[in-house]
Amino acid sequence: MASPRPAMTTYAYPKIFLYRRLVQAKLFIDAHYARPIDLDNIADEAYSSKFHFIRQFKSIYRRTPHQYLISVRTEKAKILLKDGMAVSEVCYAVGFESLSSFSGLFKRLYGITPLAYSKQQQHVKAQIKETPLRFIPGCFAHKSGWL
């Protein structure tokens, strides 16, 4: 008598291995953005065709791996600038190799230079510290008994 068919315990869907490779590539960029990343190597490990990898990555994340890496770096830069780190330190901390290219790229993406953004954020932080209730909606503050 044939043994009963084992219950299917692993969830599967079409192209599951393709998805897992692409997600691993994305998570690799998320984790190692601060270092020089050779995107060709990621493509080699994930696929035999770099072109195919880029196309698939873009179809999921709306950006090429390179564009995605740049966006991770600049978003991290915003966080560090907000924390008060100096612009030159931020530039290298997020993986850029040239201060001028970092500043130019930042300005192009966000319409403000890193230095101006940093000053703006420090000003907001100082205001929050000084007058926090200006930043908390009245309904919440009122219910909490602060007004």
Place this chain on the structure above:
Amino acid sequence: MITKLTHVSIYVLDQNSAYDFYINKLGFKVVMDVPLVPANGHRWLTVAPPDHPDFEINLTPITEGMWYSKETAETLRDLVKKGTFGCGVLTCDDIYATYEELKAKGVEFTKPPKKEFYGVEALFKDDSGNWFSLAQLEKG
């Protein structure tokens, strides 16, 4: 005439843990992070999905003595932990990629992606126990 929904509150068990979950796992952005008055360790903390920055989710701590009695706070905590509250539908471009990424980050799914009449949907829980639908809606 009411025009928009801009803020909602989600009860969380621990704001620091919720911050980590919504920012580092779900990829939301911090909109406001203001220490409460008087400083009691809690803050006015709102976050938003990356493509929807004007829709703020207030991660509200269940704080005994602030809004609730001890008994109410305990009841509310229990209900949140039990997964009583469904908090909404989050949409994504590609549900399988999002599902794999969130799973890799340790997010607990109670239902894997499944085809429904409106698209493909999965269910997951946040770090407190609140549950969300994650959906890739059909276009058109």
